[in-house]
Amino acid sequence: KDEAGTAAILTVELDAALGGRAVQYRESQGNETEKLLSYFRPCIMPQPGGVASGFNHVEVNEQEHVTRLYVCRGKHVVHVKEVPFARSSLNHDDIFILDTKSKIFQFNGSNSCIQERGKALEVVQYIKDTFHEGKCEVAAVEDGKLMADAEAGEFWALFGGFAPLPRKTASEETGEETEAAVKLLCFNQGQLEPIGFESLTHDLLETNKCYLLDCGAQMYVWMGRxxxxxxxxxxxEAAEKxxxxxxxxxSHVMKMIEGYETVTFKSKFNEWPPTPDLKLSSEDGRGKVAALLKSQGLDVKGLMKSAPVTEEPESYIDCTGHLQVWRVNGNAKTLLASSEQSKFYTGDCYIFQYTYTGEDKEECLIGTWFGNKSVEEERVSAISxxxxxxxxxxxxxxxARLYEGKEPIQFFVIFQSLQVFKVCF
Structure with missing residues (x-):
């Protein structure tokens, strides 16, 4: 708890030192978002133990290889979680990896898809290279082959012999979390004060205060300029507590400063005005960091330039140009009607073409937009x-190549009423 609170404070300090532009994310083990997992290939696999610190005492104790059972979920990124080494942990819907001293088994549930199996195979290779120095056997076990297959027989023998897998309970099959009521709290003089509202609008946020928008599974910390x-x-710190x-x-926490809000945060409000072109100088922040490191005797060469460099002005884009949007379908693209141009789905990829009058000629911007749930095949097709x-x-x-949640301000000048939909199956 103390380390988590300290990490939250240091994250704010680091962001402030580097200009205050970044969106800060708080993630917890076992509930990582796909955004975080996408940066770690092929997966995040937490290990027992920790780093010695003022809060944590660690005893180094080398042990022999222990048989472990992992469950792998995900088509695009992989959630890996260690589960008890028992038959009751297995099911027909997921993929499991059994890591023994001399052999790694990949158990493919009968209801798992080919994308999940491919991602799990990358995890198997990672375990082999990382924990076995590449010197162990690998076997794939298909759900339903029973004892007819030699490797399946070896797999089930480790569980004491074959027996039918348990079915999921009704609560597990329909275990969807109910959507919590949205709450807005103002951080004032060290206390959180709830704010009542009939309609959640931008006018409720004051630039000299910090707010917590509690949406249940997500919590947003909005910090005024x-x-x-x-x-x-x-x-x-209040959000952490x-x-x-x-x-x-x-629950996940996203912290952002006024003017650099994410699309998901804006979508929670019934009204949100056009985003102004705010510019925060990060050069002063880097200067402070460089001075601090230099005072500690560290080499700061390259962190600060010897002479100030004038940034190139960003190209001007107005909202009076002509916009065309296509949705990518496999290896083809479908032109969207003008009424549908501002409705994107998080599972799809889009191509847009925007032409507008520049200073001395007509300018043209062709871009791709990738939803967080879009598949790699359609992303490659969109680029092509x-x-x-x-x-x-x-x-x-x-x-331009854009990703959901990381769009620049110019993108929202073009798509002034963008809506991103999430499809639930």
Whole structure:
């Protein structure tokens, strides 16, 4: 608890030192988002133990290889979790990896899909290279082959022999969390004060205060532009204490400063004005970091430039140009009607072409937008189709590649009423 609170405060300090532009995410073990997992290939696999610190005493105790059972879930990124080494942990829907001293088994549930099996195979290779120095056998066991297959027989023998797998209980099959009521709290003088509202609008947020938007599974910490570093650290710490006190280990926290809000945060509000083109200087922050490191005798060469460099002005894009949007379907693209151009789905990829009048000629921007749940095949297809469009324009167009949640301000100038939908099956 103490380390988690300290990490939250240090994250705010680091962001402030580097300009305050970043969105800060709080993730918890076992409930990582796909965004975080996408940075660690092929997976995150927590190990027992920890790092010695003022809060944590660690005893180094080398042990022999212990047989472990892992469950793997996910088509695009992999959630890996250690489960008890018992038959009751297995089921027909997931993929399991049994790591023994001399052999690694991949058990493919009969209801698992080919994408999940491919991702799990990457995890098997990672375990082999990391924990066995590449010197062990690997076997795939298909759910339903029973004892007819030699490797299946060897697998089931480790569980004391074959027996039918248990079915999921009704609560597990329909274990969808009910959507919690949205709450808005203001951080004022070290205390959280609830704010009542009939309609959640942007006007409720004041630039000299910090707020917590509690949506149940997600919590957002919004920090006004004129708030002090102490206020931001206090709000961050308050969010950590609130989640800890309510034992909400599965909730995620996103912290952001005014002017750099994410699309998901804005979507919680019934009204959100056009985002102004705010610019925060990060050069002063880097100077402070460089001075601190230099005072500690560290080499800061390259952190600060010898002479100030004037940033190139960002290209001007107005909202009076002509916009066309296509949705990618396999290796083809489908043109969307103008009424559907601002409705994106998180499981799809899109291509957009925007032409507008520049300073001395007509400018053209061709971009791709990838939803967080989109598949790799369609992303590759989108890039290929967009490249062909740039070629058709005799390479006079500018090409951009954008990802959901990381869009620049210019993107929202073009798509002024963008809505991102999540499809649940």
């Amino acid at each position: 004129t708030t002090s570093l102490q206020q931001r650290k206090g709000a961050s 609130l989640l800890t006190g309510d034992s909400r280990t599965k 189709l967009a490249s062909k469009m740039v070629q058709a324009a005799k390479f006079q167009a500018t090409m």
